[in-house]
Amino acid sequence: MKLAYSCWSVVALSLAACGMEPDDASxxxxxxxxxELALSLGGGTIVTTVSFAVTRNGQSTLSGQIPVSxxxxxxxxxxxxxxxxxxxxxxxxxxSTDLLTTCQGQATFDIVAGLTTSLNMxxxxxxxxxxxxxxxxxxxxxxxxxxxLVVSPNEAGYGKSISLNxxxxxxxxxxxxxxxxxxxxxxxxxxxxxxxxxxxKSGLQTITLLVSDAQCxxxxxxxxxxxxxxxxxxxxxxxxxxxxTLIKNGxxxxxxxxxxxxxxxxxxxxGLDADQSSSSGAVRxxxxxxxxxxxxxxxxxxxxxxxxxxxxYLLFTQAxxxxxxxxxxxxxxxxxxxxxxxxxxxxxxxxxxxxxxxNTWTKSxxxxxxxxxxxxxxxxxxxxxxxxxxxxxxxFDNVLFRRDQP
Numbered sequence: 001m002k003l004a005y006s007c008w009s010v011v012a013l014s015l016a017a018c019g020m021e022p023d024d025a026s027x028x029x030x031x032x033x034x035x036e037l038a039l040s041l042g043g044g045t046i047v048t049t050v051s052f053a054v055t056r057n058g059q060s061t062l063s064g065q066i067p068v069s070x071x072x073x074x075x076x077x078x079x080x081x082x083x084x085x086x087x088x089x090x091x092x093x094x095x096s097t098d099l100l101t102t103c104q105g106q107a108t109f110d111i112v113a114g115l116t117t118s119l120n121m122x123x124x125x126x127x128x129x130x131x132x133x134x135x136x137x138x139x140x141x142x143x144x145x146x147x148x149l150v151v152s153p154n155e156a157g158y159g160k161s162i163s164l165n166x167x168x169x170x171x172x173x174x175x176x177x178x179x180x181x182x183x184x185x186x187x188x189x190x191x192x193x194x195x196x197x198x199x200x201k202s203g204l205q206t207i208t209l210l211v212s213d214a215q216c217x218x219x220x221x222x223x224x225x226x227x228x229x230x231x232x233x234x235x236x237x238x239x240x241x242x243x244x245t246l247i248k249n250g251x252x253x254x255x256x257x258x259x260x261x262x263x264x265x266x267x268x269x270x271g272l273d274a275d276q277s278s279s280s281g282a283v284r285x286x287x288x289x290x291x292x293x294x295x296x297x298x299x300x301x302x303x304x305x306x307x308x309x310x311x312x313y314l315l316f317t318q319a320x321x322x323x324x325x326x327x328x329x330x331x332x333x334x335x336x337x338x339x340x341x342x343x344x345x346x347x348x349x350x351x352x353x354x355x356x357x358x359n360t361w362t363k364s365x366x367x368x369x370x371x372x373x374x375x376x377x378x379x380x381x382x383x384x385x386x387x388x389x390x391x392x393x394x395x396f397d398n399v400l401f402r403r404d405q406p
Contacts, residue, residue: 047094055089084113100128143216144176151222156199158229166193176211199226259301287383288391300382304342307370307377314404315366319355320395328385328392329356336374347371
């Protein structure tokens with residue numbers, strides 16, 4: 001970028017020969033004259049020294065610095081002792097005291113013996129280049145957009161599902177990333193446009209869909225009403241009784257449906273449960289396994305449930321061991337597997353507190369965390385007894401395994 005002149009100053013100079021002929025100029029002694037100068041550039045810019053240089057045919061003849069003491073004076077100087085000759089060059093340079101302004105001037109003159117040559121010079125001053133530039137390259141990105149969100153129905157009972165269907169577009173890219181979230185409840189899949197939501201918390205819930213292309217986002221929300229399932233909590237475990245009888249999302253009925261038998265085990269519905277009520281009942285599990293070696297025999301019933309890796313879960317059961325049948329205990333075990341349907345590698349085993357109290361309903365509450373490599377869990381209700389004892393019956397009630405609510 002070319003800078004315009006910021007200021008200029010007129011310098012008057014008188015130059016005199018030393019009285020020698022031009023042919024003898026190379027042998028002359030240079031005698032500088034008396035100088036009184038001052039230079040003010042205006043705008044608060046001050047110069048205190050002017051450098052000069054006299055050359056002829058590329059050879060230096062005279063040089064020095066001229067102090068400028070009075071900013072109100074005219075810049076002038078008398079330079080004497082210059083040998084007579086033709087084709088002299090005079091250059092003047094100055095720098096402001098704040099180093100932000102530079103000045104330069106140049107003139108050509110001749111020296112005649114016995115005469116004084118007068119010069120009127122102009123010094124051009126420029127501000128130091130303190131400006132830069134920026135090279136801008138502009139690219140465009142179209143943000144993803146949620147065109148349509150269909151929620152049907154917008155009201156459901158506890159444990160019931162609501163269908164979600166979103167239409168999403170990104171004009172200049174692939175399908176953006178999706179994330180479903182809600183103030184309560186869960187999703188069958190949180191990263192696809194068509195999924196389902198299950199009510200697990202009563203009241204008005206907010207469902208949010210967020211889409212992103214890593215540059216910008218779009219979001220849309222919908223309200224759904226999850227109807228309450230009831231208010232009874234007879235066993236006072238902090239979970240409504242109606243919630244404890246749901247099969248979906250790992251919540252099991254306290255009867256015989258859905259439970260798989262392990263070795264030498266029988267199951268049956270028992271009419272009187274931990275709540276002293278015959279309305280829901282309990283599961284009676286009998287372990288009749290007799291081992292030949294001196295070791296505790298453990299067997300029971302189980303169900304397989306899908307889990308979210310790294311999620312925290314709530315496991316709640318109540319167990320009752322009737323008197324008059326020997327010693328033993330009841331336990332809850334979780335076997336986490338790397339694949340769905342409780343297949344693949346066994347990645348972790350969790351066992352809750354055991355109960356060996358006879359003729360008393362004993363609660364067991366734990367909050368295990370699913371391993372980050374787990375996809376499913378086998379929930380086991382276990383009956384343990386001494387190896388030669390012929391059998392042991394345990395009643396299980398209010399079995400609950402589900403995602404722990406924050």
